[in-house]
Amino acid sequence: MLLRRYAVCVFILAADPLAGQSPVGIPTPRSILGFNPGDDRKLADWPTLVRYYQALARASDRVDYREIGKSTLGAPFLAVTISSPQNLRRLDIYRRTNARLADPRTMRSNRDALAAVREGRAMVLITAGIHSDEVGGSLTLAVLAYRLATDTSALTRAILENVILWLVPSVNPDGVTIVANWYAKTRGTTAEGSDPPELYHHYVGHDNNRDWYAFTQLETRLVVDSLYNVWHPQIVLDLHQQGSNGSRMFLPPYLDPIEPNVDPLIVEATNALGTAVAWQLAAQGKTGISVNATYDAWSPARAYGHYHGAVRILSETASGNLASPVQVPFDRLQATARGFSPRERSWNFSAPWPGGRWSLRDIVTYQTDAAYAVLEHASRYRDRWLTNFLSLGWRAVRGWRGWPYAYIIPSNQDSIELATLLGILARGGVEIRTAQQAFTTGGKRFPAGSYVVVLRQPYAAFAKTLLEPQRYPDRRQYPGGPPERPYDVTAHTLPLLLGLTAIVANDSLRVPLSGPVAPPRATPGYPGFGDKAGPRVGLYRSFVASMDEGWTRWVFDTWKVPYLTLVDSVVRAGRLKEKFDVIVLPDQSPREIAEGLPQRRYPLPYPGGLGPDGIQALRQFAVEGGTLVALNEASRFAIQALLLPVRNVLEGVPDEDFYAPGSIFRIAVDQSHPIARRMPPETAAWFEEGPAFDVLDSSQVRIVARYPDDPSDVLLSGWVRHPERVAGRAALVEVRVGAGHVVLFGFRPQYRGQSLATYPLLFNSLRPR
Numbered sequence: 001m002l003l004r005r006y007a008v009c010v011f012i013l014a015a016d017p018l019a020g021q022s023p024v025g026i027p028t029p030r031s032i033l034g035f036n037p038g039d040d041r042k043l044a045d046w047p048t049l050v051r052y053y054q055a056l057a058r059a060s061d062r063v064d065y066r067e068i069g070k071s072t073l074g075a076p077f078l079a080v081t082i083s084s085p086q087n088l089r090r091l092d093i094y095r096r097t098n099a100r101l102a103d104p105r106t107m108r109s110n111r112d113a114l115a116a117v118r119e120g121r122a123m124v125l126i127t128a129g130i131h132s133d134e135v136g137g138s139l140t141l142a143v144l145a146y147r148l149a150t151d152t153s154a155l156t157r158a159i160l161e162n163v164i165l166w167l168v169p170s171v172n173p174d175g176v177t178i179v180a181n182w183y184a185k186t187r188g189t190t191a192e193g194s195d196p197p198e199l200y201h202h203y204v205g206h207d208n209n210r211d212w213y214a215f216t217q218l219e220t221r222l223v224v225d226s227l228y229n230v231w232h233p234q235i236v237l238d239l240h241q242q243g244s245n246g247s248r249m250f251l252p253p254y255l256d257p258i259e260p261n262v263d264p265l266i267v268e269a270t271n272a273l274g275t276a277v278a279w280q281l282a283a284q285g286k287t288g289i290s291v292n293a294t295y296d297a298w299s300p301a302r303a304y305g306h307y308h309g310a311v312r313i314l315s316e317t318a319s320g321n322l323a324s325p326v327q328v329p330f331d332r333l334q335a336t337a338r339g340f341s342p343r344e345r346s347w348n349f350s351a352p353w354p355g356g357r358w359s360l361r362d363i364v365t366y367q368t369d370a371a372y373a374v375l376e377h378a379s380r381y382r383d384r385w386l387t388n389f390l391s392l393g394w395r396a397v398r399g400w401r402g403w404p405y406a407y408i409i410p411s412n413q414d415s416i417e418l419a420t421l422l423g424i425l426a427r428g429g430v431e432i433r434t435a436q437q438a439f440t441t442g443g444k445r446f447p448a449g450s451y452v453v454v455l456r457q458p459y460a461a462f463a464k465t466l467l468e469p470q471r472y473p474d475r476r477q478y479p480g481g482p483p484e485r486p487y488d489v490t491a492h493t494l495p496l497l498l499g500l501t502a503i504v505a506n507d508s509l510r511v512p513l514s515g516p517v518a519p520p521r522a523t524p525g526y527p528g529f530g531d532k533a534g535p536r537v538g539l540y541r542s543f544v545a546s547m548d549e550g551w552t553r554w555v556f557d558t559w560k561v562p563y564l565t566l567v568d569s570v571v572r573a574g575r576l577k578e579k580f581d582v583i584v585l586p587d588q589s590p591r592e593i594a595e596g597l598p599q600r601r602y603p604l605p606y607p608g609g610l611g612p613d614g615i616q617a618l619r620q621f622a623v624e625g626g627t628l629v630a631l632n633e634a635s636r637f638a639i640q641a642l643l644l645p646v647r648n649v650l651e652g653v654p655d656e657d658f659y660a661p662g663s664i665f666r667i668a669v670d671q672s673h674p675i676a677r678r679m680p681p682e683t684a685a686w687f688e689e690g691p692a693f694d695v696l697d698s699s700q701v702r703i704v705a706r707y708p709d710d711p712s713d714v715l716l717s718g719w720v721r722h723p724e725r726v727a728g729r730a731a732l733v734e735v736r737v738g739a740g741h742v743v744l745f746g747f748r749p750q751y752r753g754q755s756l757a758t759y760p761l762l763f764n765s766l767r768p769r
């Protein structure tokens, strides 16, 4: 009897809703896509996926379809809502209930709060495809949506009753098509399964997932403005893929360090949900699942939810080669990975995967089942999720012991920088007030109209995290060993990046404050560009897609700096001085610039890089009077290729002897140099694995900016080991070459569209001397 029941149970678990008869009128993904999501070597472009969700919403009263805006390249940006038909009819009521749970100041009494918890629904947001070469996510959500639209099991009915699910089938719709087209074009060739020779997000490629506080890109703004800030999800599942040779799927807990302003309740809930999903997948017999590995939770750039009441479950599933399957023998699995070994059983990797074939079907299956497990948890513990959500708000409004009372942001600072800072805080739901009279605090006098951010409000942690300097812990791979690499960068202090001051007020302010105010507005622009007399700027674009090239392009477009893009063939053809006054080489490794994509894999015109002809053409360009501007790692390329009388003091220095993986450094600027026009004598620069310079021939080289002589003055925010390696060294130099110049940046002056403090250095370097 027991056995028989077990057998039935297994049958149900294994039943594939795609294999059975479609309930009358509900379209299967196959009926629109032309294949089952997960079939080998099959991808859908974005218009086809859109058609599927439209058809599904037309046919099912459990599914709503809405277009919440347009992507960077004008594609429809979708949000699909799935819940019971009754819930969907009452969506607006649930939105209001949830907004009140998000801000406990709206509750009149405990009874009021209990009623809201009782009546509310768990809001879950699942996002896929922000990284478009992680092709499984967008297909997974089609499978999940179909399953939820058709399944009649008690579990699914409970999910539909208790949960309101928001699906974003792709956070980067443009990239779905870019990758699908590249895959279709190269299928059956040596380039099958390779990365496209362009960024899959028009501007920022993979960095589109590092924009969740700067909000520079349209897609980030759409998700924040139309989903996070309106529906206030308690749970966010973000579907990603990792390399092929690690675990089959990663789920939280995250590794340390966790950014210290994240509420402990978020951390506990993340740990609980991540391991609950891993538990569920293990019960289904899935192997190769890692938790508490590889990914930390330091940077707010990837975790809007952590500061807005939401647990963010990052799932990272092993990849194939786009839609092509891969063979991964057990002995090719990484011998070690951060936090575990994919070849050994451990508490956080309880069942190693034996190796073998890994296909898009595996990816879609793991992801669909993980998503379903998240929904099941949200449904089963709906009241707990809502109570937890309410508590998070209470704790933030009450304030945290040891936190300052407020930050004061003087209102007389540069307008575009101030507008950027306050705009970011406001978009993140932070209430900004103004002092209605002049006041004194901490011995300083502030005029009426000064901006005040009180750290007792629902999203206080978001404000504090972005306004304070970071002190990243000194982590090592083992005691006394080399530094342990953070998953992303270590600093995010906006006032430094923007060249502003924000002053801590530890005690309550004795001044009347206004109600929340809107941030000021300002239009980006820099004098000297846009007229006919402006410089003719060329921006080099490698086919080894460089995110920094995309960021530079975004900054130029946003700040209205005219430019033309140069690809390898144009540079190699030479006579560059006839067409350009300035050529910009974005941050990219010397090898990628010189050698480009491999000949054996990519078809023409993509492989080869600049090659000897391109290098010769750049040298000629400078000799004839052109200006070559090299950013960060590209400066190493310029030093080598043009044999400049400058030495990178960090060349070949191991991590043990110098380490700063994305930090904010102090620099002193020579204001008499034209590149330093409109700059203060001291500012903050984004340092990220860049060079630092020693001048070998001072008759040809002028130092425009340098690091402080005292090593303890170098770091402003983040992490550095052995700052004495760069103390007193040059950070920005201009080298005379023939009739022209080469400008070498040892930092990233336009870092991820955030470091407005150093934009003038970049813009000035483009202008004629």
Ligand SMILES: [Zn+2]
Pocket (backbone or CB within 6 Å): 131, 134, 240, 241
């Ligand atoms: Zn990813």
